[in-house]
Amino acid sequence: xRAYPTPEQVAVLNRTFGCVRLAWNKVLAxxxxxxxxxxxxxxxxxxxxxxxxxxxxxxxxxxREVSSVPLQQGLRHQHTAFVNFFAGRARYPRYKSRQxxxxxxxxxxxxxxxxxxxxxxxxxxxPLEVMWSWPDADPASVEPTxxxxxxxxxxxxxxxxxxxxxxxxxxxxxxxxxxxxxGVKDFAVTSDGEKIANARRLAGRxxxxxxxxxxxxxxKPGSNNRAKARAKVARAHRKVAASRADFLHKxxxxxxxxxxxxxxxxxxxxxxxxxxxLAKAISDCGWGEFRRQLEYKAARYGRHLIVIDRWYxxxxxxxxxxxLLTELSLSTRAWCCPSCRTLHDRDVNAAKNILAxxxxxxxxxxxxxxxxxxxxxxxxxxxxQPARAGIPALRxxx
Numbered sequence: 001x002r003a004y005p006t007p008e009q010v011a012v013l014n015r016t017f018g019c020v021r022l023a024w025n026k027v028l029a030x031x032x033x034x035x036x037x038x039x040x041x042x043x044x045x046x047x048x049x050x051x052x053x054x055x056x057x058x059x060x061x062x063x064r065e066v067s068s069v070p071l072q073q074g075l076r077h078q079h080t081a082f083v084n085f086f087a088g089r090a091r092y093p094r095y096k097s098r099q100x101x102x103x104x105x106x107x108x109x110x111x112x113x114x115x116x117x118x119x120x121x122x123x124x125x126x127p128l129e130v131m132w133s134w135p136d137a138d139p140a141s142v143e144p145t146x147x148x149x150x151x152x153x154x155x156x157x158x159x160x161x162x163x164x165x166x167x168x169x170x171x172x173x174x175x176x177x178x179x180x181x182x183g184v185k186d187f188a189v190t191s192d193g194e195k196i197a198n199a200r201r202l203a204g205r206x207x208x209x210x211x212x213x214x215x216x217x218x219x220k221p222g223s224n225n226r227a228k229a230r231a232k233v234a235r236a237h238r239k240v241a242a243s244r245a246d247f248l249h250k251x252x253x254x255x256x257x258x259x260x261x262x263x264x265x266x267x268x269x270x271x272x273x274x275x276x277x278l279a280k281a282i283s284d285c286g287w288g289e290f291r292r293q294l295e296y297k298a299a300r301y302g303r304h305l306i307v308i309d310r311w312y313x314x315x316x317x318x319x320x321x322x323x324l325l326t327e328l329s330l331s332t333r334a335w336c337c338p339s340c341r342t343l344h345d346r347d348v349n350a351a352k353n354i355l356a357x358x359x360x361x362x363x364x365x366x367x368x369x370x371x372x373x374x375x376x377x378x379x380x381x382x383x384x385q386p387a388r389a390g391i392p393a394l395r396x397x398x
Contacts, residue, residue: 001130001131001132001158001159001161002130002156002157002159003129003130003131003149004131005129005157006129008126009120009123009128012066012123013151014151015062015065015066016066016104016122017102017104017151018098019062019063019065019066019070020070020104021097021098021102022060023054023063023071023074023075024095025096026050027075028078028093028095030047031082041082042082043079044079047075047079048072048075051071066122067106067110067121067122069105069106069107069109070104070106070110073104073105073106073107074104074105077105099230100153101150101152101153102150102151103150103151104148105146105147105148106121106146106147106148106149107146108145108146111144112124113142113144113147115140116132116139118130118147120147128149143163144162144163145162145163145164146161147159147160147161152234153231153237154231154234154235154237155231155234156238168300168301171256171257171301171302174258174260175260176258176259176260177259177260177263177355177359178190178191178255178259178261178355179191179263179264179351179353179356179358180263180351180354181265181314181347181348181350182267182285182287182290183198183347184198184281184282184285186347187285188251189348189351190351191348191351191354191355193348195347198285199243199247200284201240202280202283202284203281203284205236205239209233209237209240212236216230216232244284244286245289248289248290248293252290252293252297253297256294256298256301257301261303261304261305261306261358261359262294262298262303262305262306263307263354263357263358263359264294264305264306264307264308264354265307265314265354266308266310267287267291267310268310269282269287269288304362306359306361306362308354308357309357312353312354314349314351314353314354314357315328315346315349315350315353317349317353318339319344319353319356320337321340323337323339323340328346332346333346333347334346
């Protein structure tokens with residue numbers, strides 16, 4: 001939800017952001033130096049003790065002027081980031097920049113929530129004005145466990161509340177299954193033949209964004225005019241991101257609401273964006289975020305999400321008879337099967353094959369509850385047979 005701090009609160013929060021950023025960068029540099037010199041990993045308790053040493057440094061005495069809770073929470077987040085990195089779930093943690101999004105997390109010992117009013121540490125006298133975003137919920141009845149205050153590069157302030165909520169009820173069964181083929185021309189094509197158009201959020205605002213960036217480049221570095229120009233560039237990016245997020249949430253929610261089983265491909269987006277001709281278009285689609293939303297929404301409402309092997313030739317396989325083409329160029333949008341003479345739309349045919357392959361994975365005992373786990377795709381990887389083997393044809397579509 002949006003926040004509107006007073007000038008005095010802005011000064012305190014900006015000072016807190018700076019200290020959180022400094023503690024993160026100092027501890028991260030110490031971690032890297034320690035690992036290179038001694039080959040040892042660093043625990044959270046060790047980083048906490050190192051933070052205490054930093055506060056004792058006369059040159060860093062200002063770290064004691066802000067609440068210690070956001071500093072400790074920043075170190076906890078950094079430790080979690082390293083755990084995810086070593087587990088292969090995230091990339092290596094990076095240094096924080098003052099030009100990017102700034103945030104600070106407060107736990108229960110550093111804030112008070114009284115009758116819908118938020119009081120933060122070091123400024124308990126005046127509540128932080130927030131705009132409540134849930135008209136159906138009473139803010140006085142909410143009991144947050146933690147509060148995160150953030151400032152976007154465009155200058156907007158936000159407050160996020162972490163609240164314990166009951167597990168939502170399972171959605172009623174619909175008896176429908178669907179395969180989804182993601183693309184650039186059409187964002188998604190389903191096995192039912194529905195084509196979800198790609199609105200190309202970034203392309204629609206690219207001219208304005210380029211104009212704002214040229215204006216910023218002409219400003220003197222470090223000047224107030226350059227800061228204002230940078231904020232305009234950030235606002236343009238925020239509008240693109242908000243529009244894309246709205247589209248992804250609506251699309252993923254509709255698929256989860258209307259289907260019991262959803263089958264998608266395991267796309268290697270990080271490798272695909274290395275294509276310099278398609279990198280911007282692929283990034284504008286947001287496939288990775290779309291899959292993440294499908295995963296947590298399906299788990300929340302009792303749906304099943306199946307992720308099939310990325311190497312399965314869904315576009316080159318005939319969904320009617322299982323014939324596999326030797327080659328199929330990307331420019332070919334429709335093709336006729338040489339075996340059964342069925343005319344296929346490339347994307348619809350791929351979606352049908354994705355659905356059939358996903359049902360085969362489920363029938364072979366693949367774990368559909370954890371799409372990222374190795375078991376979810378083991379059924380396909382253990383069969384070094386032709387792609388059409390073991391994949392049932394959708395006879396009902398004939």
